[in-house]
Amino acid sequence: xxxxxxxxxxxxxxxxxxxxxxxxxxxxxxxxxxxxxxxxxxxxxxxxxxxxxxxxxxxxxxxxxxxxxxxxxxxxxxxxxxxxxxxxxxxxxxxxxxxxxxxxxxxxxxxxxxxxxxxxxxxxxxxxxxxxxxxxxxxxxxxxxxxxxxxxxxxxxxxxxxxxxxxxxxxxxxxxxxxxxxxxxxxxxxxxxxxxxxxxxxxxxxxxxxxxxxxxxxxxx
Amino acid sequence: xxxxxxxxxxxxxxxxxxxxxxxxxxxxxxxxxxxxxxxxxxxxxxxxxxxxxxxxxxxxxxxxxxxxxxxxxxxxxxxxxxxxxxxxxxxxxxxxxxxxxxxxxxxxxxxxxxxxxxxxxxxxxxxxxxxxxxxxxxxxxxxxxxxxxxxxxxxxxxxxxxxxxxxxxxxxxxxxxxxxxxxxxxxxxxxxxxxxxxxxxxxxxxxxxxxxxxxxxxxxx
DNA sequence: GTCTATAGATAGATAGAC
DNA sequence: GTCTATCTATCTATAGAC
Numbered sequence: 325x326x327x328x329x330x331x332x333x334x335x336x337x338x339x340x341x342x343x344x345x346x347x348x349x350x351x352x353x354x355x356x357x358x359x360x361x362x363x364x365x366x367x368x369x370x371x372x373x374x375x376x377x378x379x380x381x382x383x384x385x386x387x388x389x390x391x392x393x394x395x396x397x398x399x400x401x402x403x404x405x406x407x408x409x410x411x412x413x414x415x416x417x418x419x420x421x422x423x424x425x426x427x428x429x430x431x432x433x434x435x436x437x438x439x440x441x442x443x444x445x446x447x448x449x450x451x452x453x454x455x456x457x458x459x460x461x462x463x464x465x466x467x468x469x470x471x472x473x474x475x476x477x478x479x480x481x482x483x484x485x486x487x488x489x490x491x492x493x494x495x496x497x498x499x500x501x502x503x504x505x506x507x508x509x510x511x512x513x514x515x516x517x518x519x520x521x522x523x524x525x526x527x528x529x530x531x532x533x534x535x536x537x538x539x540x541x542x543x544x545x
Numbered sequence: 546x547x548x549x550x551x552x553x554x555x556x557x558x559x560x561x562x563x564x565x566x567x568x569x570x571x572x573x574x575x576x577x578x579x580x581x582x583x584x585x586x587x588x589x590x591x592x593x594x595x596x597x598x599x600x601x602x603x604x605x606x607x608x609x610x611x612x613x614x615x616x617x618x619x620x621x622x623x624x625x626x627x628x629x630x631x632x633x634x635x636x637x638x639x640x641x642x643x644x645x646x647x648x649x650x651x652x653x654x655x656x657x658x659x660x661x662x663x664x665x666x667x668x669x670x671x672x673x674x675x676x677x678x679x680x681x682x683x684x685x686x687x688x689x690x691x692x693x694x695x696x697x698x699x700x701x702x703x704x705x706x707x708x709x710x711x712x713x714x715x716x717x718x719x720x721x722x723x724x725x726x727x728x729x730x731x732x733x734x735x736x737x738x739x740x741x742x743x744x745x746x747x748x749x750x751x752x753x754x755x756x757x758x759x760x761x762x763x764x765x766x
Numbered sequence: 767g768t769c770t771a772t773a774g775a776t777a778g779a780t781a782g783a784c
Numbered sequence: 785g786t787c788t789a790t791c792t793a794t795c796t797a798t799a800g801a802c
């Protein structure tokens with residue numbers, strides 16, 4: 325504090341560590357999602373922030389830890405969205421459809437997240453496995469599915485032999501593929517799965533598919 | 546031809562171009578699938594073949610063209626498998642289930658293919674778009690689905706409002722996600738989607754899901 | 767905390783002899 | 785067609801002044 329006129333937060337280039345960290349994470353998210361882990365350049369990330377490469381190493385330790393931090397934040401976003409979910413007042417069919425739509429909407433709105441998860445799978449989830457935060461993050465959606473499923477199965481409405489994890493996989497598969505694989509699918513089959521004009525069609529298809537599966541007449545089984 | 550004893554194919558290190566190309570493609574497929582496009586090393590690919598890096602550039606021109614050639618061959622395999630498919634003698638329900646199982650089995654048995662497609666999506670399918678071979682490869686499965694779907698819809702058995710491309714997306718989504726995302730899914734939810742003990746469970750789940758969706762009672766719609 | 771400069775390793779690509 | 789040797793660029797990471 326060399327000057328009394330100086331406010332706690334200096335003007336222009338700030339020294340707010342939290343803010344600098346957040347800015348680095350924002351840019352790193354874009355850059356990793358755009359180019360992949362190996363394709364991303366620390367230089368490029370630094371150039372697009374108001375800080376320097378030296379600071380990235382200072383705050384995060386290295387490229388690997390930076391990527392892990394990016395993943396942790398991205399997974400935090402969907403976990404938070406799932407925690408907002410309130411479907412206890414709905415009947416099982418409506419509740420499942422609502423939950424499926426949440427995943428549909430989230431994946432559509434978070435293209436970077438989808439790419440990061442694809443990249444992390446190429447790396448066999450090594451950063452998740454090594455991250456204490458991510459290993460313990462859990463999934464609020466799973467608890468919700470478990471409760472809805474129990475109610476639906478008890479009433480005899482749901483006839484399918486699935487648990488919450490399987491159902492979550494089914495819903496995620498549809499929503500994830502539609503976004504993640506839209507480039508190869510579009511190039512090979514000439515259909516853009518994320519065309520806004522077909523959005524409601526696919527959103528309904530997902531719900532119809534899940535409900536049909538859960539409630540299918542299995543008398544012949 | 547300096548020696549009459551020399552056979553057309555010399556011993557030991559061969560000069561068979563087709564064979565050398567195929568060997569490079571084999572190793573490159575593994576290396577690109579393992580490490581991603583940017584993570585893969587041309588040096589590493591060369592070291593694992595009986596030829597040299599110079600030959601890779603000689604035959605393929607560069608890393609980018611090598612990756613394209615790898616993709617072209619991988620897509621050729623699934624196209625060939627689809628062409629083998631013979632379901633014309635089955636009723637629509639059995640035929641659709643058979644087709645879904647073909648995709649399920651193929652994706653499970655070609656882990657490298659799944660990884661290559663994920664990688665290509667990170668690159669927004671730029672190699673497919675630039676490849677004349679891949680742009681025109683089509684999908685025999687789509688033609689089959691189209692015929693089955695028409696038969697099922699005409700007889701009133703199939704009630705769903707989908708076309709062949711949508712149905713193909715639905716089937717692919719389930720099969721692709723199960724393999725491609727098994728690492729992050731397993732790390733986060735503690736379940737290995739490719740555990741052999743659960744293989745039949747998921748194979749049946751896929752068929753049940755698709756059939757339930759196609760044949761659901763839509764009286765209330 | 768922030769900067770410039772640079773170390774040290776390694777990548778893709780090619781030259782040129784045979 | 786095949787080899788060794790190497791160019792040129794660029795990457796992650798860090799040293800050291802302020």
